[in-house]
Amino acid sequence: DIQMTQSPSSMSASLGDRVTITCQASQDIGNNLIWFQQTPGKSPRPMIYFATNLANGVPSRFSGSRSGSDYSLTISSLESEDLADYHCLQYKQYPLTFGSGTKLEIK
Amino acid sequence: QVQLKESGPGLVQPSQTLSLTCTVSGFSLTNNSVHWVRQPPGKGLEWVGAIWSGGSTDYNSTLKSRLSISRDTSKSQVFLKMNSLLTEDTAIYFCTRYPPDNYPFAYWGQGTLVTVSS
Numbered sequence A: 001d002i003q004m005t006q007s008p009s010s011m012s013a014s015l016g017d018r019v020t021i022t023c024q025a026s027q028d029i030g031n032n033l034i035w036f037q038q039t040p041g042k043s044p045r046p047m048i049y050f051a052t053n054l055a056n057g058v059p060s061r062f063s064g065s066r067s068g069s070d071y072s073l074t075i076s077s078l079e080s081e082d083l084a085d086y087h088c089l090q091y092k093q094y095p096l097t098f099g100s101g102t103k104l105e106i107k
Numbered sequence B: 001q002v003q004l005k006e007s008g009p010g011l012v013q014p015s016q017t018l019s020l021t022c023t024v025s026g027f028s029l030t031n032n033s034v035h036w037v038r039q040p041p042g043k044g045l046e047w048v049g050a051i052w053s054g055g056s057t058d059y060n061s062t063l064k065s066r067l068s069i070s071r072d073t074s075k076s077q078v079f080l081k082m083n084s085l086l087t088e089d090t091a092i093y094f095c096t097r098y099p100p101d102n103y104p105f106a107y108w109g110q111g112t113l114v115t116v117s118s
Helices: none
Strands: A004-007 A010-013 A019-025 A033-038 A045-049 A062-067 A070-075 A084-090 A102-106 B003-007 B018-025 B033-039 B046-051 B057-059 B067-072 B077-082 B091-098 B112-116
Touching: A004 A084, A010 A019, A019 A033, A019 A084, A019 A102, A033 A062, A045 A062, A070 A084, B003 B091, B018 B033, B018 B091, B018 B112, B046 B067, B046 B077, B046 B091, B057 B067, B077 B091
Parallel strands: A010 A102
Antiparallel strands: A004 A019, A019 A070, A033 A045, A033 A084, A062 A070, A084 A102, B003 B018, B018 B077, B033 B046, B033 B091, B046 B057, B067 B077, B091 B112
């Protein structure tokens, strides 16, 4: 199975900060990666698909990038509504595998 | 519009069988796959399994021996059955759509909490 190593597991940042979350894939997944945002009590919401593409309705302060087997989600200027858990998912190979999640808190 | 809704018993005893239903609308099961994802309270997401548009299935290898996913296309329903339940199976269970012509998992049900306890 492909392992997705996500970091950090939690982080605290101030409004307006630039925030980056990373997932490292244990095998080649190409660009077959989605970033999800999940707020308490809600279902996951896709933010970035194919590693770098913004999903419908997602603010432009969110972006995705790839460097080799490392995939990053960046929020360019943190807003209060970005308080959430973030998860990566590889869908290159079955079984699909998620990262362990990042809890983003506002300072 | 596309909708998915999970339903199930809420509370199941250890060693018993879990039966969940995902009722969909706004798309056809013969053209889309439906996946199940679960999330233990306070923990991360875990892919459980899927049923493809042609009716074939894929399962998480750690659950495969206890898991069955099926569907009734006439009723637009997908079913998950998991036997020999453990307390570790306590989780919110989500169903989500993987369309053939767009990125996966844009649409999710609201999830249903399953508690395994005596």
